[in-house]
Each structure stands twice: as C-alpha cells, then as structure tokens.
C-alpha cells in the first residue's frame with residue numbers, strides 16, 4: 471500500500487464517531503446492531519477509497535448506514551404481480567384472503583391455545599385444530615399438516631418406506647422450482663427409488679413387474695411443472711392403487727397444488743384433486759397449502775388413519791411442525807373452501823384464476839385510456855397466463871395485458887420493480903407487458919399510478 475493510500479484511509483471516521491451520528495437508529499434497533507452495520511459499511515468504504523473514491527465524513531457514512539437499514543426493512547414490502555403467473559414462487563406464491571390474513575394477525579399478537587384442549591385443559595395436539603376441516607373437505611379418514619409439501623412427502627416416505635424401495639414412474643421424476651428433486655427427496659427419506667417405465671410411457675404392467683420383496687410403497691407425483699407432449703401413456707390412480715393394494719402396499723399421491731375437489735367450472739380440469747385421489751384409492755395424498763389452496767405455506771397429508779397416526783408419531787414431525795400463524799391462516803382458508811362459490815369469490819388465487827377474460831379486458835381498457843392520456847404508448851393485448859407454482863404448465867389461462875412500448879424495456883422493467891409499490895411485469899418482444907390475470911382488481915389503481923410515474927420518467931424522446 472502506498473503512503474498516500476494509507477493517509478487517505480487514516481482520514482476515514484472512526485466507528486464511534488459514526489455511531490454518535492446514529493443515536494435515533496440505536497434507539498430503534500439497538501447499539502450493537504448499529505455498530506455491526508457501521509463496521510461492515512466502513513470495510514466496504516475502505517475498498518472504495520483504495521479504488522480512488524473520496525473519503526466520506528462521519529455524517530456521510532451514517533447516512534449510508536441509515537439508507538441500508540431502510541432498504542433492508544423494506545425488502546419484503548408488498549409488490550404487484552403483473553407477470554401473469556398467478557402462483558409465482560419468487561413472489562411468495564398465494565396472497566391470502568383478508569380473513570386468513572386477519573386470523574394470522576390475531577394469532578400473531580396474542581397467546582392462542584395451540585397445544586391445549588380447551589374443554590379438558592389438558593395438552594392437545596396442534597394438528598387437532600385443522601384435522602376436522604381437512605377430513606370434511608377431502609373425505610379423508612385422517613389428516614395432518616407440516617411446514618411445506620416437500621417436507622410432508624419426506625415425512626410420509628420416512629414413515630412408511632424407510633429401508634425399502636419406492637416405485638415411481640420415470641415420467642414423474644420431476645424437479646420442481648429448481649430445488650425439489652424427487653430422487654433426492656426419496657433418498658433423504660431413507661428409502662430408495664425404483665424407477666418404472668420410460669419417460670413418456672409407463673404401463674400398469676411395468677409397475678407390476680417392478681414390485682419386489684423390498685418394495686414398501688408406490689408413489690405417484692403430479693408432474694407439475696413440465697408437460698410431455700405427444701405420445702404419452704400413464705396409469706390411472708385407481709388402477710395403480712388397486713395394484714398397490716393387491717401387494718398390500720400403500721399408494722402415495724403427491725398432487726402438488728392442493729385442489730381440494732374437482733373444479734366444477736372446468737378451468738382447472740387438468741389438476742388432480744385431493745377428494746378425487748382418495749376416492750380413487752390413494753392411501754395418502756400430499757399437497758401444498760400455498761398453491762391452489764390459496765393459503766399459507768404448508769404441507770398437508772390426508773388419508774388412511776393408521777398411516778397418518780404413524781406419521782404424526784415420527785420424530786421428523788417435530789422438526790417440520792407448523793407454527794400458530796400457519797395454523798390460523800390455514801384454518802381460515804379451509805373454512806372458506808367449504809363453499810366452492812365463496813372460495814372462488816374470497817380467495818385471491820381462485821378469484822384470479824376464475825376471473826372472466828371480459829372482466830380483465832374492461833379493466834385493461836380503463837387503465838390503458840389513463841396511460842394514453844399521459845402520452846404513454848400503451849395498448850390492450852391478449853396474453854397467455856399460467857397458474858404457476860409448479861402446477862401444470864399445460865394449464866394455460868387465457869388472459870389480457872397492457873403492453874407498453876419503450877426503446878429500453880429492460881430499463882423500464884427495472885424502474886417498475888423499484889417503484890412504490892414495486893411492479894413485476896414481463897418483457898415480451900420489446901415491450902413491457904402487465905398481465906392482469908395475476909393482479910387483484912383492487913390493485914389496478916396503484917398499478918396504474920406506478921406505470922404513469924415510471925413510464926413518463928423515462929428520458930424525453932425515449933417513448934415513441
């Protein structure tokens with residue numbers, strides 16, 4: 471290091487001087503937390519100074535620490551999902567119904583009898599609160615719930631198939647969302663995968679021939695986030711369950727998205743449902759709480775009483791247990807599912823999926839008019855939206871979007887993301903597309919405000 475560089479570094483303000491300028495922040499988040507932030511900030515600034523930047527004074531460093539703290543606190547601020555992917559894992563999947571959000575807020579701020587049986591005052595099980603609802607809604611004998619569906623599947627297999635083999639069709643060995651790899655999940659449950667059939671064809675006979683002494687379960691996984699086009703052949707759930715039962719094996723069905731019963735509107739016709747899967751003979755059905763169920767992140771297991779009870783006794787159950795917030799949100803969501811029409815009206819995910827295209831078009835036209843009056847080059851276009859969240863991509867949804875023409879769509883996309891609220895849109899053929907399928911109608915006003923602000927902020931002449 472040159473003498474000059476050393477001199478410049480020496481002029482950096484000491485930690486205590488910066489801290490003195492941050493008394494208000496210390497009062498809010500504690501002196502030690504602020505000290506750690508100041509230290510980290512000074513390390514970064516040292517590098518900048520060595521690279522030739524000006525040496526900041528204590529007030530300037532303090533101001534940067536304050537900005538950093540504000541950015542961290544706001545990193546989970548609500549945003550608008552205009553991607554057209556209703557269940558966007560990157561955006562936290564299902565937004566909850568107001569009733570569920572309220573139930574979570576109440577449970578969060580108060581003691582609630584999570585593990586106490588109110589009548590007897592004795593210790594109860596936390597899953598007792600959701601069991602009756604899950605059984606009522608799916609027709610299951612018994613039910614339980616853990617943190618997420620990946621955990622639910624590991625737990626189910628760890629309980630029924632440890633040390634043995636699990637048969638799975640090659641066509642179902644999916645990777646979901648880049649981190650859910652079925653073969654790895656199966657290995658971590660302590661059981662071993664036995665692949666059956668080929669990627670595009672698996673016949674009942676393939677399963678029958680693969681059953682051996684050490685086989686402990688047959689697993690069916692809804693191939694949620696990919697779709698094999700063309701000549702494919704699979705085995706029905708009923709036939710697979712019958713084969714399993716002939717060999718006294720349990721059949722587990724991971725349906726993924728948490729549709730509770732057949733969608734009578736036909737919009738989600740490709741999605742398997744929990745009630746149907748159990749009626750067809752599946753012994754255990756596993757699904758997520760925050761996909762088409764429209765609730766908080768959770769993994770639900772419904773099915774045969776003896777198997778569910780064994781699952782609840784497994785030590786992993788404790789490691790994967792749900793908290794009171796999840797329980798409160800899940801119960802409120804399930805209560806709305808008792809009436810399918812109410813569920814479609816009150817649960818945002820279902821409301822979005824079932825909104826008629828004509829309603830989306832009317833909303834888009836209203837917004838587009840406003841944008842055009844501000845001389846933004848916007849037009850209403852037809853789009854294809856998706857349910858998303860690892861659910862069937864063949865499940866495309868007809869939709870409507872607003873396309874904004876701009877010479878630098880990536881720059882506008884970035885500006886929208888950092889708006890207030892942030893807007894997540896698609897960049898498509900040189901335009902920004904805000905797909906309204908994933909936007910709740912109540913957010914149209916804010917979406918329009920951000921578009922007006924950000925699109926007119928672009929340097930003059932860039933919009934044409």
Ligand SMILES: *Cc1c(COP(=O)(O)O)cnc(C)c1O
Nearest residue numbers: 618619620692694725726758860
């Ligand atoms: C999404 C999905 C999972 C994982 O669910 P998480 O709740 O995210 O753990 C597992 N299996 C299938 C078929 C899925 O679609």
